[in-house]
Amino acid sequence: MMDELSTGKKYKCVFFDLDHTLWDYETNCRETLYDLYSAYQLDKRNIPDGQSLYEQFKKVNTTLWDLYDRQLITQDVIRKERFKQVLDHFGAYEETLSNQLSDDYLEACPKKPNLMPYAEDVLHYLSKKYQLTIITNGFEKIQHVKLASGKISSYFKHIITSQKAGHRKPSPHIFEYAVHAHNIQCCDAIMIGDNLLTDIQGARGCTIDTVFYNPERIPHQSKTTYEIGCLSELLNIL
Numbered sequence: 001m002m003d004e005l006s007t008g009k010k011y012k013c014v015f016f017d018l019d020h021t022l023w024d025y026e027t028n029c030r031e032t033l034y035d036l037y038s039a040y041q042l043d044k045r046n047i048p049d050g051q052s053l054y055e056q057f058k059k060v061n062t063t064l065w066d067l068y069d070r071q072l073i074t075q076d077v078i079r080k081e082r083f084k085q086v087l088d089h090f091g092a093y094e095e096t097l098s099n100q101l102s103d104d105y106l107e108a109c110p111k112k113p114n115l116m117p118y119a120e121d122v123l124h125y126l127s128k129k130y131q132l133t134i135i136t137n138g139f140e141k142i143q144h145v146k147l148a149s150g151k152i153s154s155y156f157k158h159i160i161t162s163q164k165a166g167h168r169k170p171s172p173h174i175f176e177y178a179v180h181a182h183n184i185q186c187c188d189a190i191m192i193g194d195n196l197l198t199d200i201q202g203a204r205g206c207t208i209d210t211v212f213y214n215p216e217r218i219p220h221q222s223k224t225t226y227e228i229g230c231l232s233e234l235l236n237i238l
């Protein structure tokens with residue numbers, strides 16, 4: 001459900017989420033798991049193919065990240081649990097294998113370069129009109145590697161991770177941290193992200209306008225200033 005639009009509103013800063021919004025988490029994750037499937041010869045471990053590995057990982061990972069976003073588990077639990085649960089599903093769990101896959105995944109995945117459609121064009125366009133900043137829940141080192149892999153680091157004035165800010169989305173404190181970093185008011189910024197809880201509800205909690213990026217057109221009842229299915233639609237809004 002979209003708010004009543006305030007036409008002609010001028011923003012000074014555009015805040016972006018990173019994973020699933022600019023950096024194509026799904027594609028990068030799938031490619032990494034296909035690589036791991038071959039490297040570890042997982043066909044010999046009762047896992048039929050790379051796609052099955054990816055689909056099971058996606059299921060487990062989404063559930064764990066959702067628990068993390070609701071502050072029910074720590075990031076450490078995600079790291080320890082996800083390959084254990086995936087291997088368990090195929091009856092292929094071994095502690096050493098699980099730990100090796102987890103380490104290799106964390107090392108390799110952020111180095112994948114795929115971005116969401118039109119991400120670079122949109123950043124190029126917006127960077128001429130606004131100051132751009134990333135607000136992301138994640139580890140400083142890993143998120144910087146992803147931005148470098150996607151060759152988009154130079155578009156951003158600030159890269160604010162939850163690790164750096166000491167708070168994570170949807171906490172208003174991480175958005176306040178970003179607003180202070182730019183020396184602006186909340187009404188001068190707009191937040192673009194794919195997650196209704198962390199990005200949209202979080203920014204609204206700080207009275208920052210929002211763009212819900214919803215490429216799969218998931219039905220929802222949340223309030224957002226704008227909603228788009230493709231990043232290229234930002235050119236009509238901003």
Ligand SMILES: [Mg+2]
Pocket residue numbers: 017018019020021193194195
């Ligand atoms: Mg995201």
